[in-house]
Amino acid sequence: AQSVTQPDIHITVSEGASLELRCNYSYGATPYLFWYVQSPGQGLQLLLKYFSGDTLVQGIKGFEAEFKRSQSSFNLRKPSVHWSDAAEYFCAVVPNGGYSTLTFGKGTMLLVSP
Amino acid sequence: GAVVSQHPSRVICKSGTSVKIECRSLDFQATTMFWYRQFPKQSLMLMATSNEGSKATYEQGVEKDKFLINHASLTLSTLTVTSAHPEDSSFYICSASARPGQSNYGYTFGSGTRLTVV
Numbered sequence: 729a730q731s732v733t734q735p736d737i738h739i740t741v742s743e744g745a746s747l748e749l750r751c752n753y754s755y756g757a758t759p760y761l762f763w764y765v766q767s768p769g770q771g772l773q774l775l776l777k778y779f780s781g782d783t784l785v786q787g788i789k790g791f792e793a794e795f796k797r798s799q800s801s802f803n804l805r806k807p808s809v810h811w812s813d814a815a816e817y818f819c820a821v822v823p824n825g826g827y828s829t830l831t832f833g834k835g836t837m838l839l840v841s842p
Numbered sequence: 843g844a845v846v847s848q849h850p851s852r853v854i855c856k857s858g859t860s861v862k863i864e865c866r867s868l869d870f871q872a873t874t875m876f877w878y879r880q881f882p883k884q885s886l887m888l889m890a891t892s893n894e895g896s897k898a899t900y901e902q903g904v905e906k907d908k909f910l911i912n913h914a915s916l917t918l919s920t921l922t923v924t925s926a927h928p929e930d931s932s933f934y935i936c937s938a939s940a941r942p943g944q945s946n947y948g949y950t951f952g953s954g955t956r957l958t959v960v
Binding site: 769770771774777820822829830833 | 846885886888933935937949950951952953954
């Protein structure tokens with residue numbers, strides 16, 4: 729069955745430290761890949777997306793993600809975390825061609841310590 | 843960039859009444875719209891998918907007579923919770939997508955609606 733795995737439910741990072749949030753997918757072919765961020769009581773905001781081409785994708789708010797086909801991964805990174813980055817992060821995929829619905833991971837809650 | 847507007851952001855209603863939630867794509871034509879429900883500290887649960895001008899496709903376990911979805915135009919979809927009960931209290935989020943292959947293709951989310959049934 730197709731699935732998206734975010735292995736970390738919670739991550740705590742010190743402000744100014746680097747961040748990496750993991751995402752692995754299980755699909756027959758390379759899907760379209762997305763990262764979203766959700767603040768409490770808010771909808772989801774798109775950070776970045778990957779369809780094809782350069783495997784290192786730049787997004788908003790200083791985030792980037794790298795697609796690694798061999799590892800079926802699409803990890804999200806930020807070199808220096810700010811307190812305002814504390815939120816829930818969701819990885820999502822849709823089969824290549826994009827006519828289907830998004831499949832979400834269970835999310836990773838990022839906590840930022842002073 | 844693509845913007846989706848969802849209203850209202852919060853609504854409190856009495857048990858037995860109906861509530862309508864609107865989802866509008868402001869600067870693109872949304873071929874497909876999605877409605878999700880989110881429980882506290884959980885991921886999004888897809889309720890239904892709607893394509894403009896056709897009936898919505900509901901996920902297994904979602905009552906189509908309770909959660910009425912209308913996608914009358916390429917920029918507007920509505921979710922009506924009929925005869926609401928306290929167990930329907932939740933956070934509802936819509937998402938809109940342009941057609942794959944278009945330059946603005948992607949999944950854009952509304953800001954969500956917090957429904958409380960008392």
